[in-house]
Every structure is written in structure tokens, then in C-alpha cells.
Amino acid sequence: MDDGYTDRVLDLVERIPPGRVLSYGAVAEILDEGGPRQVGRVMAMDGGAVAWWRVVRADGSLTAAHGMGAQEHYAEEGTPMRANGHAVDMSRALWQYRD
């Protein structure tokens, strides 16, 4: 199977600096292939091997899988959170990727 895509996704996620995040769509855009759903699939399969908590939805909100301790990581990394605390402040936490 094509683990190439999986590797590229996981590699990018590993490159996300602590305290920063990327959205599923952003990952797809940076890799310039697949889409948000493909990224989500990869994370669902092998996301456990990387910093899965650094990948959130486009609006900064979290998903079911993020509830298992992601907030602990955010607090530890000092990730900017929205007032409610159940979503990331995208305007500040979104990683400005550049190659």
C-alpha cells in the first residue's frame, strides 16, 4: 500500500513545534495532495505514533480523540486556547509553515 502519503503526513506532524498546531486541511495544503479527510484517516490509523494533539479542526475545535489528554499537552506546551478551553486559538496557535 501507499505508505508514502502516510509518511509525509506523519513527518509533517512531527515537525509541528510545541505550542503550535495545524488543521487537517492545512496539512493537506502543505503536502499539496489528498484532502482533510485523508489526513484524518492517516491520523486515525497511525496518529498515535506522533503528536496527534497538534492537529485540530480548521476552526480550532477538537475532535472526539482529542479529549483523551490533548488539553494536558496544550497546557504543558503553552498552546494558546480560546476562552472556553475546549478549542485552540487558531489566530495565535496556527503554525506558519514555510519550507
Add this chain to the structure above:
DNA sequence: CTCTTGACGCCGG
């Protein structure tokens, strides 16, 4: 080959 489903995203109402 078709239909459903999903760690998604954007637009309306």
C-alpha cells in the same frame, strides 16, 4: 461498480 462512512471544511439559514 455503487453506497456508506469518516480525527474535515465552507456556506447558508
Add this chain to the structure above:
DNA sequence: TCCGGCGCCAAGA
């Protein structure tokens, strides 16, 4: 703000 619809791509039944 909350909800629903449609588009998106790939995998499984």
C-alpha cells in the same frame, strides 16, 4: 450560535 447541506477523497461492504 446551532444545524443542515454539499463537496471533498479514500477505504470497506
